[in-house]
Amino acid sequence: MFVLSRSAAQGVGGGVWLEDGATCIGSLIYKNQATDGFGVAGGNGVLLNSTLSQNSRLAVEVHYPQPGDIFCSNGDIVDRETYKTRATKDAIGIVFWLNGDPEVKYPKGAVISLDGQKKCSWGTIGVSDCWLMQGMVDLGIAHPYRKDTACYRNTSILEEFWDMYGDDFEAGHHCWNYKAYFQTHNPNDKTKNIRWVLPTLKYLSNLMAVLPKVIPSLEVVGQTTSGLSVDDFVCAEDQEREAFYWSSCDGGSADTWECVWVVNFYNGECLNDFRSNRDMQHWARPIFLY
Amino acid sequence: MFVIIMMGLGLLGQAQTLYVVPGGNGDGSSWTNAMGRIGDALAKAGDEVRVAVGTYLLDAELFIPAGKTLSGGWIADAGVKVENPSAQTILQVTGQFRVATVAGIIEGVTVQGGVVHAANGGGLYVRATGVVRNCIVRNNVAAEYSPKVGDAWCGDGKFLRKEEINTANGKQVEGIVFWINPDPAAPSGQRGWVVNVDPPDYYGGWTYSEYSGNVTEKRYKTLLEALADTAGYEHTQRAKEKGTEDDYPAVFSCTDGWYLPALGQLRTLIAEWERVEATYQVVRNAGGGGYFPFLLDKASPYWSSSEAEEGKIWLNVVEPAGLGGVQAVDWFEEGGILSVKSF
Numbered sequence: 001m002f003v004l005s006r007s008a009a010q011g012v013g014g015g016v017w018l019e020d021g022a023t024c025i026g027s028l029i030y031k032n033q034a035t036d037g038f039g040v041a042g043g044n045g046v047l048l049n050s051t052l053s054q055n056s057r058l059a060v061e062v063h064y065p066q067p068g069d070i071f072c073s074n075g076d077i078v079d080r081e082t083y084k085t086r087a088t089k090d091a092i093g094i095v096f097w098l099n100g101d102p103e104v105k106y107p108k109g110a111v112i113s114l115d116g117q118k119k120c121s122w123g124t125i126g127v128s129d130c131w132l133m134q135g136m137v138d139l140g141i142a143h144p145y146r147k148d149t150a151c152y153r154n155t156s157i158l159e160e161f162w163d164m165y166g167d168d169f170e171a172g173h174h175c176w177n178y179k180a181y182f183q184t185h186n187p188n189d190k191t192k193n194i195r196w197v198l199p200t201l202k203y204l205s206n207l208m209a210v211l212p213k214v215i216p217s218l219e220v221v222g223q224t225t226s227g228l229s230v231d232d233f234v235c236a237e238d239q240e241r242e243a244f245y246w247s248s249c250d251g252g253s254a255d256t257w258e259c260v261w262v263v264n265f266y267n268g269e270c271l272n273d274f275r276s277n278r279d280m281q282h283w284a285r286p287i288f289l290y
Numbered sequence: 291m292f293v294i295i296m297m298g299l300g301l302l303g304q305a306q307t308l309y310v311v312p313g314g315n316g317d318g319s320s321w322t323n324a325m326g327r328i329g330d331a332l333a334k335a336g337d338e339v340r341v342a343v344g345t346y347l348l349d350a351e352l353f354i355p356a357g358k359t360l361s362g363g364w365i366a367d368a369g370v371k372v373e374n375p376s377a378q379t380i381l382q383v384t385g386q387f388r389v390a391t392v393a394g395i396i397e398g399v400t401v402q403g404g405v406v407h408a409a410n411g412g413g414l415y416v417r418a419t420g421v422v423r424n425c426i427v428r429n430n431v432a433a434e435y436s437p438k439v440g441d442a443w444c445g446d447g448k449f450l451r452k453e454e455i456n457t458a459n460g461k462q463v464e465g466i467v468f469w470i471n472p473d474p475a476a477p478s479g480q481r482g483w484v485v486n487v488d489p490p491d492y493y494g495g496w497t498y499s500e501y502s503g504n505v506t507e508k509r510y511k512t513l514l515e516a517l518a519d520t521a522g523y524e525h526t527q528r529a530k531e532k533g534t535e536d537d538y539p540a541v542f543s544c545t546d547g548w549y550l551p552a553l554g555q556l557r558t559l560i561a562e563w564e565r566v567e568a569t570y571q572v573v574r575n576a577g578g579g580g581y582f583p584f585l586l587d588k589a590s591p592y593w594s595s596s597e598a599e600e601g602k603i604w605l606n607v608v609e610p611a612g613l614g615g616v617q618a619v620d621w622f623e624e625g626g627i628l629s630v631k632s633f
Contacts, residue, residue, distance in 0.1 A: 010408045011434030015401075015427040017411025021418035022392075027425040032412060034432040041410065058433055064472045098472050100439025100562065103407075209557045212518030267513065268557065268606075269615030 011035035014055060018045025025049055033058045064102075068213030069095040070221060071111045071290075073182035075190040080220045091221045092180035092191060093288070096214050097206045107289035110203050112214060113196060114221055116178045117285045120170035122246050122260045123161060124279040151289065154248035155197035171246045171284035172198050178286040196286035198248035201261040201270060203287060208268045244275065244282040306336040311366050312344035321366045328352060328381070332360065341399065342366040345380040352381070352390035356419045360390075362399035371398065378426070389413050389430065392420035400426040408435030436474065440565035441467045442573060443484040443633065452569045460576025463487055465631060466566045468559045479632050483551075485559055485566060486629040487573055488580025490543035496593050496603045496621040499537035505529050506597050510553070513616060516596045516604045522552040523632060525595035540593050540627060548629035550595035553604040553616065555630060560592075560608060583626065593625040 014034030016024055020043035029039045030053040039055030040047060065077045072078060073090040083091065093111035158172025167173070175198040183192050199207070207214070243266035250260060259272040262282055276282070308318035308331040316323035318331050321342070325331050328346055331339040338359045343366075354360050362379025364371050380400045383389050389404035390396060392414055401413040409415075413430030416422055435449060442450040445464040455463065465484030497505070506525040510516035526541050526549035535542035544550050551559065559566065573579045583590060596604040598618035605619045619625075 009434065010410065011406075011432050013410045013412070014432045015411075015413045015430050016416060016422060017414070017432070018416045019418045019420070022416035022420045022422075024416065024422040025424070027422055027427060029427040031428045032430045032432075034410075034412065035434045037410075037432075039427075042416070045416065058431060064474060066472050100467070100470055100565065102436050102438070102470065102472070102474065206561050209517065209554070209561045212514050212554075215514070264615065267615040267617065 009036060011058070012037040013041035014038050014058070016040045016042075018042035018047070020044045022046070023048070027051075028053070030054045031056075065095050065098060065109055066213070067096050067098065067210040068217045070217055071095055073180075073186070073188045073191050075188070080217055083220060089221075090182045090186075090188075092182050092194075094214050094217045094221070096210050096287075097203060110199075110206070110287055110289050112207060113178060113180060113286040114218065116174075116180075116196070117283055118170075118174050119281050120174060120284055121168060121281060122171045122278045122284075123158070123165070123169040149200055149202050151197040151200050151203060151248055151287065152195070154200060154250075158198065158248060168279075171282075172248060174198075174284050175286035194288050194290075196288050198246060198284055199287045201247040201249045201263070204245055204247045204263045205268070205270055207287075208263055208265060211265075241275075244280075246282050246284045307338045307340055308334060308336045309340050309342075309366070310346075311342040312346065321369055324366065328360070332358065340364045340371075341379045343372075343377045343379055345382055347382050347384065348389065351383075351387045354390060354392045354394040354396055354420070356393040356417075358394040360394070360396045360399065362397065373398075373424075388415060391415045391417065392422060393417040394419070395421045395423060396425060397421075397423040398425065400428065402427075402429045404430040405433070406431070407433050437467050437470060437482060439467050439470055439562050440569045442487075442569055443467060447633070452572050455569075455572045455576050455578075457576050460573055460578035463573045463576075463578045466569045466573070468562045468566050468630075469555070482633055483555060483559070483630050484633060486548050486631070487570060487578065487582050489548075489582065489629045490545075490627045491581045492540060492543040492627045494539060494624050496540045496623075496625065497533075497538050498622070499533055501533065501537070502601055504597060504600070505532050505538070506595060508597065509599065510596050510604065511599055516553040516594075516598065516616070516618075517557060518554055519552040519594075519596045520554040522555050522595045522630065523549045525552060525597075526550050529595070540625070541595065543627055544629040548631050550593060550627065551630045553594040553596040553606070556592060556594045556606050556628065557616065559628060559630065560606060563608075583628070591619075591623075591625040592628050 012034055014032030015029040022045040025048045027050045032039050032055045035058050039052040069077045069079050070083045070091045071093045073092050093113050095109050096112050097110040099108055155172045155176050158169050159176045161169040162173040175196050178196040243264050244262045245265055247261045258278055259276045260278055261272045262276040263270050309321050309324040310328050310331050311324040314324035314326035316325060318325035328341060329352055341362045342364050378400045381389050383403040386405050388406050389401045404413045406412050410432055412432040413427045437449040440452060442455055442463040443465040444462045465486055467482055467484050469483045471481050506528045510519050526544060529538045529541040541550050570582050591605050591607045594604045598604055601621055602618040603621045605625050606616050
């Protein structure tokens with residue numbers, strides 16, 4: 001018999017946890033995993049005539065995605081160094097956001113396109129009719145910023161407006177219909193049906209925060225993927241006005257009803273004012289969530 | 291009459307046994323009328339639940355109360371218990387829960403596939419009165435809690451989900467998680483960042499020193515360089531070594547291991563502000579917190595510890611309507627402090 005050591009930690013005793021006074025007799029405890037106390041742990045319990053075998057520290061996956069990792073056409077997410085040695089150069093995007101809850105099922109992360117960046121208007125015709133476009137969350141000045149995470153809903157609404165009004169609603173339409181190269185060339189079942197969308201303000205601002213990790217990956221991929229211009233992504237200092245990126249979030253305020261939320265990738269500012277009127281020409285860049 | 295009394299006492303003292311077989315749909319009164327679900331049998335009155343050999347896929351954790359025995363390894367047709375290892379009663383879990391909590395006795399079963407997070411005993415949790423006898427316990431997992439953005443941090447290493455914060459523990463909350471390292475194997479100190487729920491009540495210049503050199507011994511001249519900077523702890527230490535509280539009041543306002551975040555940390559915090567502030571509302575309602583800003587209510591500039599060119603510091607202006615912009619400003623200008631800590 002031996003007395004078990006006490007531990008207040010969590011994730012202890014993969015097979016059995018014995019409280020003070022509890023008993024385990026004549027048992028076989030094997031191939032269990034835990035952070036500590038792999039097979040049996042607990043308080044002053046009694047363990048008699050039992051066998052413990054092949055219990056181990058909880059296995060950790062070799063690679064967890066990080067911002068800047070490369071999303072491939074078969075669903076693999078690999079870091080830059082791994083991608084350089086990857087036999088098939090089949091990147092379709094770069095991971096730029098990961099859910100702060102590692103156990104969540106969806107969305108686990110967000111991916112920015114390798115190319116498909118386009119300067120276009122957000123929408124013009126019928127703006128008075130579509131103020132606070134149906135179904136979109138009101139992100140007006142009096143409301144908390146970046147509350148809307150519904151990239152897909154917003155972009156689908158924009159696509160409906162495209163159907164009604166044509167090419168004045170180009171930003172949403174462009175992203176909704178974007179396909180990465182490997183979605184149309186040698187498509188893989190796991191990614192061929194991915195729908196790209198115009199990001200909401202939340203994701204656009206998150207992208208800004210991790211640009212130093214995303215851009216080196218774009219450069220790595222750019223060595224093997226044609227049609228990518230990293231220079232377009234971050235503008236030069238004297239081109240501040242050229243650095244606005246459309247979100248899919250309507251301005252939604254009575255004072256700024258003709259405006260849309262944008263992020264200035266020159267300084268990270270999020271705004272909806274006279275600089276982001278719907279009919280202006282700003283950048284649209286597709287993302288998808290997985 | 292004596293005989294009748296003895297027979298009556300005998301009936302009263304006889305243990306009531308319930309029977310379970312794979313696929314059974316009876317009331318559990320005999321092997322031929324056996325039940326199919328172990329949990330249902332344990333919930334009924336009785337002293338012992340006998341379970342026939344076979345595999346039982348559980349849809350919820352079992353609880354074996356004190357005074358009750360769960361006994362496996364029975365051959366239903368013969369009504370005998372065997373010790374043959376190949377004839378197993380297997381309690382199988384495929385979800386994210388423990389196989390059983392035992393306050394009574396569990397014997398002769400194989401326990402496998404149990405998983406717990408933020409708890410102990412992946413296969414079995416045995417209470418003080420519990421006994422595990424002649425069982426096989428295999429392929430179970432106990433994992434520690436994985437903190438999430440928006441969780442409260444209590445300083446003693448414990449995390450509370452927002453839903454767990456109450457008046458009993460609210461005052462213990464020292465910070466709120468705003469970044470989690472995606473690598474769960476990251477060592478302590480690199481697993482994530484928390485923001486202080488009672489940050490320094492400071493609004494002023496980054497420095498009032500005449501010294502014009504490089505205080506933190508690092509410079510981040512472009513926004514991209516500064517956004518990549520997460521060395522707030524090191525910057526804070528360097529500045530404290532270089533001068534006094536009079537020289538660098540913004541940095542010195544961060545005490546007790548809290549430090550002035552680098553721009554990459556500050557920007558990440560502000561990008562996740564909505565979840566952070568939602569948790570802080572709960573902390574405050576529970577009686578905790580302190581001088582915590584509500585960024586959604588007013589425009590405020592916040593200092594980072596990232597130096598730009600000479601005499602300039604990267605500063606993030608937070609506006610009610612948006613994230614505001616990042617600027618490299620003269621270090622005599624004024625800003626507030628959001629102190630952070632690594633865990």
